Amino acid sequence: MVGGSGMFDSNLIVAPMAGGPSTPELVVAAAESGAIGFLAAGYKSVDALATQISAVRQSTENFGVNLFVPDQRPVDQGALAAYRVELQTEASRYRVELPELAGPDDDAWSEKLDLLTAQPPRFVSFTFGLPSSRVLSTLQRQGSLVLATVTSAEEAQQATELGVDALVLQHPDAGGHSAAFLDLEATPWSGSLHGLLKAVRQLSSLPLVAAGGIADSAAVSGSLQAGASAVQLGTAFLKAKEAGTKEVHRSALDDRRFGRTARTRAFSGRWARGLENRFIREHSGAPSGYPQIHHLTSELRSAAAAQGDADGVNLWAGTGYSLARTATSAEIIAELSRQI
Numbered sequence: 001m002v003g004g005s006g007m008f009d010s011n012l013i014v015a016p017m018a019g020g021p022s023t024p025e026l027v028v029a030a031a032e033s034g035a036i037g038f039l040a041a042g043y044k045s046v047d048a049l050a051t052q053i054s055a056v057r058q059s060t061e062n063f064g065v066n067l068f069v070p071d072q073r074p075v076d077q078g079a080l081a082a083y084r085v086e087l088q089t090e091a092s093r094y095r096v097e098l099p100e101l102a103g104p105d106d107d108a109w110s111e112k113l114d115l116l117t118a119q120p121p122r123f124v125s126f127t128f129g130l131p132s133s134r135v136l137s138t139l140q141r142q143g144s145l146v147l148a149t150v151t152s153a154e155e156a157q158q159a160t161e162l163g164v165d166a167l168v169l170q171h172p173d174a175g176g177h178s179a180a181f182l183d184l185e186a187t188p189w190s191g192s193l194h195g196l197l198k199a200v201r202q203l204s205s206l207p208l209v210a211a212g213g214i215a216d217s218a219a220v221s222g223s224l225q226a227g228a229s230a231v232q233l234g235t236a237f238l239k240a241k242e243a244g245t246k247e248v249h250r251s252a253l254d255d256r257r258f259g260r261t262a263r264t265r266a267f268s269g270r271w272a273r274g275l276e277n278r279f280i281r282e283h284s285g286a287p288s289g290y291p292q293i294h295h296l297t298s299e300l301r302s303a304a305a306a307q308g309d310a311d312g313v314n315l316w317a318g319t320g321y322s323l324a325r326t327a328t329s330a331e332i333i334a335e336l337s338r339q340i
């Protein structure tokens with residue numbers, strides 16, 4: 001059993017990982033090992049999310065659901081159109097048709113909120129932005145504890161003033177998308193995760209969850225000693241037996257050809273960290289434009305994965321990826337909590 005205090009009865013959180021890795025099996029396995037797992041609502045239909053929530057509820061109530069907050073910022077249509085032209089070589093390579101550029105979409109935001117309001121999970125976390133105060137108070141009234149993901153002191157200040165129950169502090173070493181929402185072009189936090197914890201502690205008394213680059217038991221206990229109430233790990237679970245990570249992604253994590261991670265906008269139009277591959281190198285000038293670029297590259301990514309070509313797939317991973325183990329979640333959790 002992983003200990004915990006305050007609002008978390010465990011101090012180890014298995015991160016929400018949209019796009020496949022988060023499964024009901026992973027969330028249940030986390031709960032059974034004394035950790036807290038999150039379902040990832042991002043990219044899913046409401047029906048698929050409802051099915052996953054029901055599946056988890058057969059075994060546990062100790063879980064959370066994570067939502068992408070839609071971004072209403074205008075995007076540069078000219079830059080998007082130019083990027084679509086650039087991607088024609090990829091379309092030929094993988095023999096797919098690029099779709100026309102889509103308009104903004106909100107990832108079924110209100111339908112997902114309605115579902116969570118009707119069947120409140122113990123925890124709801126947000127990334128890519130903050131919910132409105134109306135949405136926040138509705139969820140809290142229904143009994144959910146609400147976490148906001150932040151990447152800077154300024155974002156932590158806003159989330160604290162809004163009245164969320166806890167903050168997930170995401171360091172840029174994290175795998176997957178950056179949760180940044182105030183300034184998408186801002187230079188990411190350049191200090192350590194412990195430095196981020198310290199900076200946010202000076203302006204917020206909320207429970208803090210440390211995330212990003214935590215990959216072994218020493219880093220877990222170090223973050224807790226540095227004042228985090230819990231830690232949230234994603235990459236460490238990408239190769240877990242219960243994760244839904246694609247085969248091409250799992251094997252790339254073990255492939256010495258991919259020797260480091262990089263931040264990129266090439267796959268989705270939003271900064272994210274993944275194993276540096278050909279696609280990232282060849283499209284280093286990709287513009288900002290989420291979710292339009294996510295939709296634009298969707299077929300390309302699927303075709304590359306189907307062809308087993310890891311060089312055309314978004315291989316999200318944090319800087320600690322070489323420590324990720326192929327094992328059951330119970331084994332991974334036991335190892336990570338060895339020093340707490």
Ligand SMILES: Cc1cc2nc3c(=O)[nH]c(=O)nc-3n(C[C@H](O)[C@H](O)[C@H](O)COP(=O)(O)O)c2cc1C
Pocket residue numbers: 015016017018019021040041042066126127149170173174175176177211212213214232233234235236316317318319320
């Ligand atoms: C494959 C993948 C998908 C992710 N998807 C989400 C997501 O849907 N929502 C979210 O809030 N964070 C997501 N994240 C980020 C994690 O919540 C967390 O911040 C990150 O994994 C922590 O860093 P680490 O990967 O070094 O452990 C994702 C991370 C990965 C690796």
